[in-house]
Amino acid sequence: MAGTTRRGALKFGGAGLLATGWGGWATRVSAGVPMLPPALSGQDIELRVAHRMLRIDGRDTHAIGINGGIPGPLLRLREGQDVRLTVINDLHDEDTSVHWHGLLVPFQMDGVPGISFPGIKAGERFTYEFPLRQSGTYWYHSHSGLQEQMGHYGPIVIDPVGADPIECDREHVVVLSDHSAMHPHVIFKKLKQQGGYFNYQKQTLAGQIAGRDQKGADRLEWGKMRMDPTDISDVTGSTYRFLINGQTARDNWTGLFRPGERLRLRFINASAMTIFNVRIPGLAMTVVAADGVPVKPVTVDEFQIANAETYDVIVTPADANAYGLVAEAIDRSGMAFGTLAPRAGMVAVAPPLRRRPLATMKDMGMDMAGMDPDMMDMSAMHMGMRDKRNAPALPLGPGVQTIAPMPADRTGEPGQGLADAGHKALVYTDLVARDANPDTRPPGRTIEIHLTGNMERYMWAFDGKKLSEVGEPIPFTAGERVRIVLINDTMMNHPIHLHGHFFELATGKGDHAPRKHTVNVQPGGMVTFDLTADAIGDWAFHCHMLYHMHAGMMRVVSVRPAVAA
């Protein structure tokens, strides 16, 4: 076996490594991620964006690759270096862009056309140039049209200055994604035409008789509210193939290890629309970083990773066995599957898909546990499903199907469908930052933002207004500390991403609050975070469900110096 353990790589690291990123890193069998030699300042990297065909289980599909790869090349950089990334648009007919997800860069280098820069026209090139002020696991993707769905994404690993305090013998990057043979514009159109188009796990007469579905009384209640408890994912395994590093379960991506090694797995969810439940049956996983930022180690059996989140975990397989790397779609309509094995050719057995979850009253923002039992009058409750008094500032247009009457802070709950997993699943309140927070001032003001939607019309927005309807940004003063409360009035998950900043989740961890760039707000739930608006410029703020964003679930955030009074 090739000696590409970390120690080995460090020993032999200087020889001939690519300045153009590690193209072809996402091979079917990976001996581990190669290490770059010590960083060179002003390092030049070239990324070429072009159409290509992607063969998925024997079928060719249209895709967009970077330097020929899907995912694109791994960018392995070092904290403190400067980097020049030249992106060449070889698409014939459309603009492109690259957003460096989670990297703290000057706003004009953030890569969002219409906010940070004009975009990169077909046939043209653009050079991004910025210093790297952080370390950890990140990724990059297009912010133009729906290109991300077609394969325009790749991983970034930034090594810290000096030795990495997170020790390991070997590491693998695990990019999870969803790919469809259907063009993303067609997917979006189908969703607008029929919101449940891709859901082939709806409740049926057969399902009710077999006991898989809601019982009669519940079904009647939900029908009365025009709510579908099987609506867990908008786009499902009926059209998606779920990928690990660009490989399907049949391809069986394999990451190698030597028994007894400490393996660091850097998970990145680069999906357009899929939240994954990740587990490795037989191995406990110790989460050591979230969204690139180290956390105090917490050991779990399973974790849910929302779109655009990253988690670093340590596993220590003691035996020379093949272990299944299972990333099950949240709606259980399919899974990405790979193998961790001591040698190539070993294949772990994929477990069967677990039964699809059904949404509950809590997912509609009705926290029964927090309710006075005398109030459990159902007839009063659904009338309250769209009560203006629960959000007086919210315009009650056709895009607002429901307002959560009692949204619960669900950061202490495992993700949707994992409450009865029968083992330890990660919850946000498990996350405690390893290092003290840089800014522990209390916030000076609070902004409440409602995440709204209408599943029948496939409308999604912040505060009931699509970006296309809003001209004004959400204003911040540079340096101010602000608390943001996200209230999910819908029955879907919304992974919310703020560009240019990390924020501290308000989960009671004091000056060791977990710092994230993307946070999933569970259905009918709420998330509170505090933010130091320290990056002057205009920034995107949006749901990372690609088609929710495309439907309008996005805002511009502006940070400006304080005006002298």
Place this chain on the structure above:
Amino acid sequence: MSALLHRAALVALLPLSVAAPALAQDMPAGEMADHAHMHHADAPSAEPATAQAAPPPVPTDHAADAVWGADAMAPSRALLQREHGGMAMNQVMVDLAEVQFRQGRDGYRWEGEGWWGGDINRFVAKTQGEGDWRRAPDDAEVQALYARAIGPYYNLQAGVRQDIGKGPKRTYAVIGLEGLAPYWFETEASVFLSDKGDVTARLEGWYDQRITQRLIIQPRAEVNLAAQNVPEQGVGAGLSSAEAGLRLRYEVAREFAPYIGVSWERKLGRTGRYADSAGEGRGGAALVLGVRAWF
């Protein structure tokens, strides 16, 4: 199973429920008001309660303009707005396209509509008609409507209807309401004012009961009402005709579903007597074979 019986009963009551939900869905419930926002007290965060400073003024500049120039940024900013919620869509749905096998006279029938536009404002075209096999349609109409979303589930429609069948070629003003009622009933109600001053109305509803993920049985009902006698069209005042159908379809794809079913129609009251005197018969049952398709 009681839920199914309940639903069957609701099918019968369907026309009565058409208008009510659209009006009811915006009504708040007093009972919930007391509990509104109790969640703030429940938040487990140990952070102290925050002050409420005033937000800064909304800036009038765009940060990127200072770097790339306002002229370079303007087109991409316009595209950003349009591509995040401003797109127009469309759909053409042929709900019924069927052959009707009756005792004696076989016939055909179609019903469909298309829409073009955004989330709130749309242009809607509708058509429906029926006739005897290998003959021009007896009844046929087209409608051109402006539709506006007036709530989460309902669209208000207004426009014109033109009859193009064998009878008088009347033109109508149309007001309609179309949408999804509680319990997942699709509903449609239209009132027509003809160029002769006659007022008629039509109520339709249907429900998709999935048996499996692709096999779906659809009960469907329609009633027609008239405010006055219109002898030229064979329509009498009051409840003029009713129709009920049950169609079993298989979704080969979501967009393409062949079906088989039964359809029963009956001209009622004075409309029935008009039909008698014209020697047309009051209606009856038919076995139907057809396809539901959309794109």
